[in-house]
Amino acid sequence: MNGMTGAVAASTAAGGHDGRARMMVFRAFLAQNVAVGSAFGGFGISVLPLQELHGASRGATTLALALAVLMMGLVSPLVATLIGRIGLRWTMTIGTLMSGIGYALLAIAPSMPVVLLLYALPIGVGLAMFGPFPSSVLASNWFRHNPGPALGVANMPLFVALLPMVGIFILRDHGLSAFYLILAALHVLLLPVMLGVADGPQDGGEQPGHPHAGEASAMLPNRTVLRSPAFWVMCLGAGYLNAVGITGVSHLVAFVAERGVAADEAAGLLSIMGGAAVIGSLAIGFLCGRLGAPLALALIAGGLAISWASLLSTISFPIMALASLMLGAGGAGVFPAINMLSGRLFGQQSLPRVVGLFGLVTLPLTFFLPPLAGVLRDAVGGYTPVALIIIGGCALVVIIFVAMARATASRSANGVAE
Missing domain, CATH: 1.20.1250.20 (MFS general substrate transporter like domains)
Known part of the structure; x- marks a missing residue:
């Protein structure tokens, strides 16, 4: 009883x-x-x-x-x-x-x-x-x-x-x-x-569905994280994607308005972008589980490149809406993917430290790219060079994360073989 x-x-x-x-x-x-x-x-x-x-x-x-x-x-x-x-x-x-x-x-x-x-x-x-x-x-x-x-x-x-x-x-x-x-x-x-x-459960062992949650490895020191080549590759690629996302939010309305889109429609594209971000955050989490975080980030970079190319090449509202959808979903998925990739590379216990260092290291990209896009637009009188730079950078990021995915898979295979 x-x-x-x-x-x-x-x-x-x-x-x-x-x-x-x-x-x-x-x-x-x-x-x-x-x-x-x-x-x-x-x-x-x-x-x-x-x-x-x-x-x-x-x-x-x-x-x-x-x-x-x-x-x-x-x-x-x-x-x-x-x-x-x-x-x-x-x-x-x-x-x-x-x-x-x-x-x-x-x-x-x-x-x-x-x-x-x-x-x-x-x-x-x-x-x-x-x-x-x-x-x-x-x-x-x-x-x-x-x-x-x-x-x-x-x-x-x-x-x-x-x-x-x-x-x-x-x-x-x-x-x-x-x-x-x-x-x-x-x-x-x-x-x-x-x-x-x-902050969290009073007893680390109380984590639902995880009887050994209290058994965690020690957090890695800053020096160990900063000495890792994988950390710097992650910062370069994902930092650029973050900067592209911020640039899109800052300039999308002005960009499409410059191409002759009405103010209400421009605001609608920004709303579509935000709405897609709601789905993108969950969808990228699913893709990370199925494909791995590096390939998920490569897909994000490819989608951003295609989206900006579409916005640059047409003023058809349905196509621009689809491009905004991809921009929003991809931009929102970067941060969850980085959290998952950081946990995979350095351990869940070190996640706060790695993400904090990631934010600090990627500041030059996230800080300079959005205002430089505005400065470049003012200098040349249009957004075309800005869009081309974004597209080219995203294509390079695709290559970076595909290479990381292959390297990670190779190390995993070697670990299994041993």
């Missing part, structure tokens, strides 16, 4: 634990969406009104988002330390508050230099503290036995699709200041959700 009671209690506890784990993934999903949706989806439709309001060049205007990405990468190692000291709950709560204050101040920013400062400091630092990196850590902590599906859900950028659809009407009817205040309000609404965050 007591044994049966104990079994029922254990089953109930496991079910409750699973429910709490899913709730933490949902909190990670909301945090990532408010952070990325506001910064990327919101910026994509506000770049032209922002440029017009302050009389700035395209290059200077797109520098705002690049500065946010720069600060996010620079402070990520410090955020990892902060998480260790005060935990995910307070780190993510403080980051949400900082970012929300930044958007509220953007509503009254008097000049472009102030706009750039706000994107760099409160918004950029806030992104690092409650955006994709800590959200992914939260999801992984609660599903250490198999983090792939949890990472896919946590990184689905639903708000990147929704914000352009809603924001285009807010900008048209109420102006840029009202739009920024609504973004600030989203952060305020997120604060109670962040206060419910828990």
Whole structure:
């Protein structure tokens, strides 16, 4: 009788634990969406009104988002330390508050230099503290036995699709200041959700479906990771893909508008891109499991190249919509694929350190490519050279990750033979 009671209690506890784990993934999903949706989806439709309001060049205007990405990468190692000291709950709560204050101040920013400062400091630092990196850590902590599906859900950028659809009407009817205040309000609404965050199960052995979760290898030191050629290959290829994704969000509306596409249709393409990102995050996780992360990243690079070639060669809305679909799905899949590849190469225990170093090392690509695209466009008077450079770089990345996949398969085969 007591044994049966104990079994029922254990089953109930496991079910409750699973429910709490899913709730933490949902909190990670909301945090990532408010952070990325506001910064990327919101910026994509506000770049032209922002440029017009302050009389700035395209290059200077797109520098705002690049500065946010720069600060996010620079402070990520410090955020990892902060998480260790005060935990995910307070780190993510403080980051949400900082970012929300930044958007509220953007509503009254008097000049472009102030706009750039706000994107760099409160918004950029806030992104690092409650955006994709800590959200992914939260999801992984609660599903250490198999983090792939949890990472896919946590990184689905639903708000990147929704914000352009809603924001285009807010900008048209109420102006840029009202739009920024609504973004600030989203952060305020997120604060109670962040206060419910828990870093992970109290007992590492409580991981659902993984009786040996507490038995983990030690985290690799920075020196070991940085000395690995595979790490630098991953940074070169995936860092470029990340930069291409940021460039697409920053310039897509302006790019298609330059080709004669109406403003509503241009915003619609950005919404399609964001909607596809919701699916892409999960789909790439599935492809990583079936094909391996290197081949999945090679497919992403090939899809991005084809998409930009299509956007450059036609103004047919159905074809441009399909290209935007591929851009969104591919761009959203890069970060989950990098998480899975990092875990495969260096071990799940070292995942936070590797991803943090990845963000820091790839800063030159993610920071310089989007504003340089705007500068090049201003210099030549069109986006054609920008698109050609993106296409050529993506083709090179395909070769890089196919070679990595073959090398990984060869090492695995040798290991089996031995």
